Amino acid sequence: DKEAPPAKRAKAEEEEEEEEDDDDDEDDDDEEGDEDDEELGSDEDDSEEFDMEDFEDVEDMTEEKLTTFTEAYKKFCEERDTESGEDRVCLVFGTPTDIRPVPQTAEEFKAKTPYVFLDAAGQDFMETFGEKYMMAFAANMPEEEDDEEEPAEDVDVSKGYEAQLKVWTETLAEVKSMDPKERWQAGIALVHQVLEDNPGNLFESGEKGKECSAVVTKLAEMWSELLKLDDKKMGLYDGAREQLKKMLKSLVDRLEDKEFAKGAYAGKFKVAGL
Known part of the structure; x- marks a missing residue:
């Protein structure tokens, strides 16, 4: 086979390099797309966290009761979400940790927590x-003045x-x-x-x-x-x-x-x- 002239050979090599660069760019785009998909599909845990400090006034509060309280509140919220829909949302009032006696079931939360649908x-x-x-x-x-580090009292x-x-x-x-x-x-x-x-x-x-x-x-x-x-x-x-x-x-x-x-x-x- 005859060898291609230098000019044509250089052009062919240049085109081949461009194709490789395009392939690399596509791979990068795919990787970025995968990252975006992961970010969009991530299921961030937005559940409310409670601890023993929220119940300092409750003498018989235990870690076991705290766990039951947390699970019950989560279930209560899930039930309200189920009752909501495209045409209405649930608005919950008050702070769950303020309820006394401390609720241990979703039904207790439902009975003691003010909520309405809008x-x-x-x-x-x-x-x-x-x-x-x-x-x-x-x-x-x-x-506020730009040079003020802290707002005036x-x-x-x-x-x-x-x-x-x-x-x-x-x-x-x-x-x-x-x-x-x-x-x-x-x-x-x-x-x-x-x-x-x-x-x-x-x-x-x-x-x-x-x-x-x-x-x-x-x-x-x-x-x-x-x-x-x-x-x-x-x-x-x-x-x-x-x-x-x-x-x-x-x-x-x-x-x-x-x-x-x-x-x-x-x-x-x-x-x-x-």
Whole structure:
């Protein structure tokens, strides 16, 4: 066989090298794809962890009871997930480790834990209100100096709380004018924000006590009016009324707690029919 001329031979070798590079790139892409698949398909354990420190006030608490408690709570959550679906999600209130006596079965959790189901519209309202409520606080906070390593302890947050109060007043008026089928779900979003534990919680701060007390009273009045209506008028699903009452009772307990805003709302949230 005749040997190819140098120019043609060089070109052939160059094309062969390009093909090898392409093959290597494809292999790299495949490997990256495999890594992406692994990452997308990873099943991260997001189950809640509990330990003995959560039950320091329980004299007879043991590791065995802790394990049973954890398994029971996991089952309770799985059951609520099963009851949820594309058209509704479960919203659970309260902290499981606060329940006394300490639950040891999923049924005990179900009996003692406030939870309700929200449809898509209810979820959207809660998300929108929550974001608007927290942004009102953040947008009215004093700007920090770039050279400040730590935020000042005497930052004036009054404007942030004033903005939140305005959002609350406007939203509560909006909710009270809604159709009952929408109102009870929007009302859940309001209750959730009072119970939410975060640094920008207007109610927990104890600021604007007089104004917030008036809001709490109006919120109670709204729920009192709602609970007078029958299930059909409210568009409730089976079991919703009892779940709502349990949720509202948890809010009563929260507001009656002397450690919550130093008891500023004790006796202010009175809902008829509980």
